[in-house]
Amino acid sequence: MGKRNIKKLHIILLLLLVAVICVGIWLWQTNREPAAAPSSTLKSQHATLQNASGVLEVHMLDVGHGDCLLLISPSGATMLVDAGDDGLFEEVIDAYLRALDIDRLDIVLHTHAHADHIGGMDALLSGDYEIGCYLRPAAEAGKPTKKYEKLLATLDAADFPTYALWAGDPSPLNTWDDAVTVRVLSPLPDVSYSNVNDTSLILHVAYGNTSVLLTGDAARAAEQAVLKYGNPDDLRATLLKVGHHSSDSSSSKNFLRAVGADYAIISCGTDYKNPKPDTLKRLADYGIPPENQYITLYHGTIVARLDGTTITFTTEK
Numbered sequence: 001m002g003k004r005n006i007k008k009l010h011i012i013l014l015l016l017l018v019a020v021i022c023v024g025i026w027l028w029q030t031n032r033e034p035a036a037a038p039s040s041t042l043k044s045q046h047a048t049l050q051n052a053s054g055v056l057e058v059h060m061l062d063v064g065h066g067d068c069l070l071l072i073s074p075s076g077a078t079m080l081v082d083a084g085d086d087g088l089f090e091e092v093i094d095a096y097l098r099a100l101d102i103d104r105l106d107i108v109l110h111t112h113a114h115a116d117h118i119g120g121m122d123a124l125l126s127g128d129y130e131i132g133c134y135l136r137p138a139a140e141a142g143k144p145t146k147k148y149e150k151l152l153a154t155l156d157a158a159d160f161p162t163y164a165l166w167a168g169d170p171s172p173l174n175t176w177d178d179a180v181t182v183r184v185l186s187p188l189p190d191v192s193y194s195n196v197n198d199t200s201l202i203l204h205v206a207y208g209n210t211s212v213l214l215t216g217d218a219a220r221a222a223e224q225a226v227l228k229y230g231n232p233d234d235l236r237a238t239l240l241k242v243g244h245h246s247s248d249s250s251s252s253k254n255f256l257r258a259v260g261a262d263y264a265i266i267s268c269g270t271d272y273k274n275p276k277p278d279t280l281k282r283l284a285d286y287g288i289p290p291e292n293q294y295i296t297l298y299h300g301t302i303v304a305r306l307d308g309t310t311i312t313f314t315t316e317k
């Protein structure tokens with residue numbers, strides 16, 4: 001056998017060896033027993049397949065004065081942020097979820113303990129929704145209201161876990177959807193909050209190059225604390241859920257500058273003379289022109305769709 005033929009034989013043997021290794025790896029992977037999944041995971045996957053859209057949807061329901069946002073992740077995981085004021089659950093929130101065929105909420109959370117954010121929680125928790133877990137801010141300010149004490153007792157007795165969160169704490173938010181990064185930016189454990197509004201969970205939810213900053217009713221003190229003690233770069237978002245129904249006590253200038261959003265969504269009724277013209281002007285001054293400001297009072301329920309590159313809106317009115 002000549003040298004050239006020996007070289008050819010070596011190459012053929014090498015290719016055969018690679019082929020055998022590849023087939024071996026493939027057989028090993030296909031024959032592996034799948035890890036036993038807990039039933040809740042299976043249910044979650046089922047819900048995921050039903051709702052998967054490939055975009056991050058932020059639904060701001062028209063609940064008048066109050067907040068209720070439904071987030072649906074690209075793979076279909078669901079998150080309800082706040083539940084409006086008393087007496088609206090059946091007519092507004094329940095009807096909306098049913099219309100979308102949603103019967104499981106992977107995460108339910110309240111940003112803070114005021115009635116216009118937790119009003120519908122009792123009705124939600126006593127209904128027939130399957131709930132994965134409940135999140136609330138760990139910070140407290142003042143004595144809890146009777147309504148909030150009742151909610152805490154209901155959560156204590158519930159068959160799903162509740163997490164009280166400070167900024168940076170690990171929670172089910174970290175595994176809500178592999179394609180989405182959710183960070184808790186406030187409340188901060190080293191800050192003392194004197195107002196319930198300032199205990200609000202501030203969440204940054206990012207999908208690709210698009211993101212939404214959820215602020216609850218955080219006012220100036222909480223905004224400044226994040227800027228001072230947190231990393232201001234963490235606030236940068238393409239869509240801002242304007243704090244405290246557009247109140248003048250929120251959306252301070254340096255906070256808006258740090259967020260640098262292109263779009264804003266505002267949940268408000270006519271109570272407290274909202275939306276506040278001065279706040280709308282500040283939004284415009286810091287990069288969110290009036291045509292990019294969506295307000296439930298005028299637009300009804302607002303749906304923002306974040307596809308990782310751009311944001312598109314549909315509104316009820």
Ligand SMILES: [Zn+2]
Nearest residue numbers: 066114116217
């Ligand atoms: Zn509020």
